[in-house]
Amino acid sequence: MITADLKNELNSLTPLFQPNSIAIIGASQNPAKPSGQPLVSLTRYGFKGRVYPVNPNYDTLHGLPCYPTLQDIPDQVDLCIIAVPAHMTMGALKECADKGVRGVIIFTSGFAEVSADGAAIQQQITALARSTGMRVCGPNCMGIFSARNALMANFFITELPTKVLVPDYLGFISQSGGFGVAIFQIVKEKGYGFSHFVGTGNEADLEFSHYLGYMAADAHTRVIGGYLEGVKDGPKFLNALDMALANEKPVLLMKAGSYPASARAAASHTGAMVGSEKVYSAVFKQKGVVRVESLEEFQNMLSLLHNGKIPRGKRVAIIASSGGIGVMLADKCAHYGLEVVTLQDKTRSALAALLPDFASTANPVDITSAIMTQPGLLEQCAQIVINDPQVDMMIVAYWTELGDKGNLDQMIRVAQQTNKPVFNLTWGPDKAVFEALQYMNSQLAPAARELDSIVKGLAALADYHNFVRSRRKSKLVAPEVPSDAREKVAALLGNLPRGAKLSEHSAKQLLQAYGIPTTREQLATTGEEAADAAEAIGYPVVMKIESPDILHKTDAGGVLLNANTPDEVRSGFNRLLDNARAYKADADIKGVLVQQMLPAGIEMIVGIARDSVFGSTVLVGMGGIFVEALKDAALRVVPVAPLDAMEMLEELKGRRVLDGLRGMPPSDKIAMVEVIQRVSRLAQDFPQIAELDINPLIVFSEGRGACAADAIIVLE
Structure with a gap:
């Protein structure tokens, strides 16, 4: 707007x-x-x-x-x-x-x-x-x-x-x-x-x-x-x-300066995993920018975009006059995310009627050197393949000789008669290829000699088309935030100084205000209070040291799981205090947090970090102890739309875990998308939050929601 x-x-x-x-x-x-x-x-x-x-x-x-x-x-x-x-x-x-x-x-x-x-x-x-x-x-x-x-x-x-x-x-x-x-x-x-x-x-x-x-x-x-x-x-x-x-x-950008020599230290996992290059990459994904790595790639994209023939999908057909070139192209297509599609039986039968017995009608189609002796064969085969409804785009690779424009003219006609992208890979002696490329370009027929730049360009433009189409069709709606959320958080932050660190209990109060589910819990300052809290919450319970000076509690021996009796809670209270004081003698210890023991689920992380250029960012990834080891995370800048949040989950290498592995039920992705949205809104309303970690966010099976098991917040 x-x-x-x-x-x-x-x-x-x-x-x-x-x-x-x-x-x-x-x-x-x-x-x-x-x-x-x-x-x-x-x-x-x-x-x-x-x-x-x-x-x-x-x-x-x-x-x-x-x-x-x-x-x-x-x-x-x-x-x-x-x-x-x-x-x-x-x-x-x-x-x-x-x-x-x-x-x-x-x-x-x-x-x-x-x-x-x-x-x-x-x-x-x-x-x-x-x-x-x-x-x-x-x-x-x-x-x-x-x-x-x-x-x-x-x-x-x-x-x-x-x-x-x-x-x-x-x-x-x-x-x-x-x-x-x-x-x-x-x-x-x-x-x-x-x-x-x-x-x-x-x-x-x-x-x-x-x-x-x-x-x-x-x-x-x-x-x-x-x-x-x-x-x-x-x-x-x-x-x-x-x-x-x-x-x-379409916006095609060549972005330089991708590898800065320094990275800032951060108190949270999220802050440690966010850097300038990662934020730019996130912005490009979030806004549909086509990132271009070379001038050759840029030119190839321009040759496709001038007539609006953007790939409508990622299904590619390959025709080659050499089986080896066809296989190489198929490998490149798979590498860059294109699908070397299975041609319809009707298409293969039509090809078989034209090609010699030793040719291949499978994709990639090996039309052999017969195109050198049968005038018009290349055009006929290309027309058959591009008309296959399974095919979104086509790459045609063939040898070119100096001064021979026969195959070139055939492919120019094919390109002009279809609304699908057709890219020509011409190979041969340097002078012949240079002449061929000039001629094809003068007729606005996309052609190049480098495999990678062709395939990368087609894949990037297919992604762009899918991105635009998904935004047109998306019916995902952002969740409503409680009307008093902003007022509550403003009161909780109050007059906290710059750089203040909020420990788990305080951080969760902010999350609750924005409708993010958190564990049932009580803060105890004595062993008896802890035992009373455990009775009220219900056994077994988790016990954690509560201190803004000890944000990573596991490192300090500040977490006790599965406390099942009042005696275990009382002794656990004293043990946690002793561990915390040994870890950091001058720590400001507020007490011990007694909280419900959550059922099993997938551990994720959702967080906020601040970027000096783009402001607040939201990160989601595989959480728990794996966040540091795997660094499997997706990033977007605020505000994060519902479709952005869903795409973040699809971007994770560990997305198959969320889909359910080895008989395990699928995780509640909708609940995760909602949490990401609410965190984004929190970041948007309170840009003074420099870092936030919900780690772990326990995601339960489909339809059962998610719950923040731990959280920290650091103000700017």
Whole structure:
């Protein structure tokens, strides 16, 4: 949903992408310089707005009047490009503010990327942008390109692309200037048209997320791509991704910086298992982002997306002129999660009628070298296979010779006549393959020579389609939280200091307020109180030391199971106190928690951790003593939708345990999904919760619910 505030923010980017007038401060007559190139490009390639060079050293530049200062321009200026040395940038930016310029692109480098002094000036840029509402791209950026209005407010795109097979297609955002230029050139050669291209630079004002949101709302952008190193404002990024998802625009991101050298220490298991890369991966899964690992993979996806032929499922058929290639492809498909489907008997019979006896009609189909001697055989077989209703997509692998376009033309016709994705794997001598790929691409028929990039791309797009479809069809509803939950927790947290740690009994009170089932329990300060509590709860009972200074009670010998008599409870009380004092002499011991002994179930963990960019995250995994050993967990950022919670469970390696193994009944996944939802709501309402562990959460058999057996909370 686009709110009024969001709509206003998106509209504030209009001057950068759709200006009616552009001024260039520091304009140069040298087209090889960043200060000169945009002036040449804007005037030569049909930019429909007015262009004003600004430089006191010239009267005219490239046939245009050149103004000494920005204030000397008699007309309104929508967009200003600043291309002056770093020490002059703030002065130029203030001129823009005084002139009422609404959008600025700063080419100049020498700011936060080089020194503390530069960072201080960059902070001034940010402050001026915030105080005036003027939107700034950069500094240290390569600028903006928009195709529809020939806007070349950059210094790397020097002319409009001449070969545009697919116009109004790709919007691309890059946090790396040089890498972004390389991507632009490679994609341009394929003939895929860019709607917009942005080099974000240092992002003193406008960030990656702003451009992503703009392109998500832009009617002339069908696919959004990007090179991303990191985002500053997590919620803004999530909002932009939600917009892209709502408009069903695939977002293909290359994310760098996946392996940070350090990890923070955490008091809880959840906090220890959450890191920056894991959170980004969780965000991508949660918002349907297609993560791309290579340029080859990116190009392959673009070649499939341009005509909307996204795989509608994961069932793949393989046709190969070599049995070995077919088997290799089948292995790759299985590795990346595609199903090498069994072809229908009707399909196999039709193939058998065409192929020699030594061919194979099973999937993968080995059509042998007969395609070299029987013109049209490849096309006939491909048409039969792609028409099989069991097949969602097809990969066809064949040898290509230099100058021989027979098989290529056959497969171009097949691709044009079906609404299913058909990908060609061409193999042979380098020169022949290069020629074949160029020809296939010119006809918009997807083709490549690398097995992995083809299969990964198809699998990723099939996952994207399933993701979008599941969101359309989901009927899961979030559970209602008690109306007084927020008030109760606010009172319980009260005036607790920053960094406070809540022991089990206190933590469970917060969980109970949000409707999360917990064990029946009482806090005892003497052995007699403990015995009375056990009688009230019912034997057998569990006894645990209660101390905010001893969060991991098992390590301290602070847990006693199966206490069955009053004498066992009294002696157990004293033993737990002795163990706790021996473990940590200065611990603040509140007493001993006496609680019901839960029936057997599957031990899980549900927790909260805080991320510096995205805020609260929710984790679920296999719990108990296995949480540290297995680290089998799934993560999402708050808020977690019902379908997200269900997908978290499906993501676990131990999901088969929940489904029931060796005669054991299936676990109550619905109850688990509800707990995840309630924890997410707690995290959303109280972001000061830095860490929470429900470990273990005992999950009973289907229909019998779940119960928090232990919990800790750490405040920020």
